[in-house]
Amino acid sequence: MSALRTRGLKVALGGREVLHGIDLDVALGRWTCVVGPNGAGKSTLLKALAGLLPCHGDVHWLGQSLHTVSRRERAQQLSWLGQGEAASLDLRVLDVVMLGRLPHQGWLTAPSAQDHAMVEAALKATQAWGWRDRSLGELSGGERQRVLLARAMAGNATLMLMDEPLANLDPPHQVDWLEQVQCLKAQGTTVVSVLHEIGMALHADDVVVMQQGRVMHHGACADPATHTAIESVFEHRIRILALQGQWVVVPRST
Amino acid sequence: MTPDRTVWAWSMLLLMAGAAGVALGTAVGSQGWEVWWGAAQDPVMRQIVLDIRLPRSLGAWLGGALLGLAGAIAQGLFRNPLADPYLLGSASGASLGVSLYLSLFGGSLLATGWWVRLGMTGAAFVGAVLAVLLTLVLARGVQQTLRLLLAGVVVGVVLGALASLVVLFEPQVLQAMQGFMLGSTSFVGWTSCGLMALALGVCLAVAWALARVLDALTLGEATAQSLGMPLPQARLLLVAAFSLATAAAVAQMGLIAFVGLAAPHAVRSVLRCTHVGLLLLSGLMGGALLLLADVLARGLLAPQDLPVGVLTAVLGGVYLLWRMNTASEGRA
Numbered sequence: 250m251s252a253l254r255t256r257g258l259k260v261a262l263g264g265r266e267v268l269h270g271i272d273l274d275v276a277l278g279r280w281t282c283v284v285g286p287n288g289a290g291k292s293t294l295l296k297a298l299a300g301l302l303p304c305h306g307d308v309h310w311l312g313q314s315l316h317t318v319s320r321r322e323r324a325q326q327l328s329w330l331g332q333g334e335a336a337s338l339d340l341r342v343l344d345v346v347m348l349g350r351l352p353h354q355g356w357l358t359a360p361s362a363q364d365h366a367m368v369e370a371a372l373k374a375t376q377a378w379g380w381r382d383r384s385l386g387e388l389s390g391g392e393r394q395r396v397l398l399a400r401a402m403a404g405n406a407t408l409m410l411m412d413e414p415l416a417n418l419d420p421p422h423q424v425d426w427l428e429q430v431q432c433l434k435a436q437g438t439t440v441v442s443v444l445h446e447i448g449m450a451l452h453a454d455d456v457v458v459m460q461q462g463r464v465m466h467h468g469a470c471a472d473p474a475t476h477t478a479i480e481s482v483f484e485h486r487i488r489i490l491a492l493q494g495q496w497v498v499v500p501r502s503t
Numbered sequence: 504m505t506p507d508r509t510v511w512a513w514s515m516l517l518l519m520a521g522a523a524g525v526a527l528g529t530a531v532g533s534q535g536w537e538v539w540w541g542a543a544q545d546p547v548m549r550q551i552v553l554d555i556r557l558p559r560s561l562g563a564w565l566g567g568a569l570l571g572l573a574g575a576i577a578q579g580l581f582r583n584p585l586a587d588p589y590l591l592g593s594a595s596g597a598s599l600g601v602s603l604y605l606s607l608f609g610g611s612l613l614a615t616g617w618w619v620r621l622g623m624t625g626a627a628f629v630g631a632v633l634a635v636l637l638t639l640v641l642a643r644g645v646q647q648t649l650r651l652l653l654a655g656v657v658v659g660v661v662l663g664a665l666a667s668l669v670v671l672f673e674p675q676v677l678q679a680m681q682g683f684m685l686g687s688t689s690f691v692g693w694t695s696c697g698l699m700a701l702a703l704g705v706c707l708a709v710a711w712a713l714a715r716v717l718d719a720l721t722l723g724e725a726t727a728q729s730l731g732m733p734l735p736q737a738r739l740l741l742v743a744a745f746s747l748a749t750a751a752a753v754a755q756m757g758l759i760a761f762v763g764l765a766a767p768h769a770v771r772s773v774l775r776c777t778h779v780g781l782l783l784l785s786g787l788m789g790g791a792l793l794l795l796a797d798v799l800a801r802g803l804l805a806p807q808d809l810p811v812g813v814l815t816a817v818l819g820g821v822y823l824l825w826r827m828n829t830a831s832e833g834r835a
Contacts, residue, residue, distance in 0.1 A: 299725075299729055301725045301728055301729060320733065321731045323729075324731030325731075328729070329729035330726075331722075331725050331726050331729075339771050339775050340718075340721060340775065340777065344718070344775075344777050345722075348719055348722060349730075351715060351719060351731065352731045356712075356715070384775050400722070
């Protein structure tokens with residue numbers, strides 16, 4: 250069964266169609282990365298998959314049509330980390346991460362012991378536990394990004410959609426993020442992310458290559474056809490090379 | 504959902520400050536400071552304290568609490584620390600509502616009858632709600648902060664001009680409207696206190712029930728939606744609560760500047776908390792601030808009674824400038 254399945258997915262923004270009939274199957278328990286040049290429709294696709302944009306066509310989550318899943322059920326199943334997600338700088342780190350548990354809490358009830366345990370685990374996983382009583386305003390951009398990742402992880406959702414989660418993270422913390430995604434996968438979570446860092450994206454299981462609102466290719470990251478598709482949408486201005494068992498991206502000199 | 508101990512401690516502190524302010528307020532009379540210990544023996548003094556000074560002081564606290572709460576709701580809902588009842592045009596809408604009411608049905612700001620006060624509150628409420636809705640329509644929602652603020656300024660200026668036009672055509676309401684524009688607690692009696700207390704209870708209950716939505720909105724629209732928050736319904740209720748709070752205060756006391764903007768900032772300067780705490784404390788802080796300003800307005804130049812709106816504008820402006828400078832130094 251697919252974790253996410255779309256058929257003929259179309260999205261229009263400001264009267265202009267930006268996604269033109271996307272057919273996509275995202276495998277359960279795998280990490281799929283969406284790549285493509287600016288304006289390809291990657292973030293729009295992710296938002297449509299999350300049910301955050303009005304769209305035409307079919308979107309199925311875990312076999313259920315998106316329209317038949319209640320708002321609360323959706324929030325429990327899916328965790329979203331937005332591009333440049335803002336948060337009030339006055340809020341404490343602990344309070345921000347606790348927001349990730351909102352879908353699991355009653356409307357007027359206090360957080361349960363399980364909520365506190367999940368928040369602690371997420372903060373420890375992102376190495377942000379030590380800042381729990383500090384306000385977001387006291388943290389750097391990269392540190393805030395780790396707190397927001399912890400917020401998304403605290404929901405313990407089956408599906409996790411992340412739009413440019415590596416923004417503001419330095420290379421060591423990008424590596425930490427990779428490890429966290431591997432941990433999520435090991436727990437059975439399906440991860441879909443939009444990444445601009447192609448070298449990092451090639452650590453995923455599958456890659457979706459987009460251009461001008463269409464999926465140009467969808468395949469395993471080790472597949473040479475995937476590399477060709479990526480090089481093609483970037484107008485062959487980059488090259489993907491194998492180096493010590495990993496894929497690296499280098500600029501192609503003209 | 505329950506506020507932590509620090510929030511309760513600050514709540515108690517601000518409540519005690521409010522109670523002390525009310526006690527102090529009852530000691531300020533038309534001749535300056537006059538203690539009221541002898542009120543029990545002197546029936547005239549007792550009547551002055553119970554029928555004039557006490558409702559006026561209590562009303563100042565209630566009005567400040569309503570404005571502080573409205574400011575905290577507006578800043579959370581619009582995700583903008585500059586949002587306050589005035590910037591989004593609701594106060595000007597309320598002024599227009601009151602001026603239309605006074606010109607159509609007569610009456611005075613000093614009227615104490617339930618129906619007159621209720622009618623003015625209703626007119627101010629309808630005016631405030633329509634003004635906020637007009638601002639939201641012009642701004643095409645709450646997404647673009649700059650557009651929202653500009654739309655609020657436009658609506659505020661246009662509705663303010665319309666209120667002036669109403670006064671121009673109906674000169675008999677000029678004096679009442681002048682008092683209204685300057686903002687004063689001298690119109691406040693027990694009827695006004697009752698209406699403001701009712702509005703405060705309703706608005707605080709609505710805001711508290713939706714405090715989680717305001718918390719979620721700090722993460723942005725899409726994330727709040729992804730967390731399962733019922734945004735359209737919550738927005739509607741919060742705009743209604745924010746407009747009722749503003750309208751109830753403005754209808755009883757006229758335009759009081761800066762309290763709605765400064766109270767949430769003052770709370771944030773002393774502690775970090777989620778909206779459950781911020782909404783409660785902003786209300787209590789607003790009450791304490793306006794009460795303090797009212798006591799000063801009545802006592803500073805006694806027997807001259809300064810309009811409290813003038814004093815809050817001066818004090819609030821100085822406070823925000825100081826906050827702006829300390830925030831800049833903190834970042835430098």
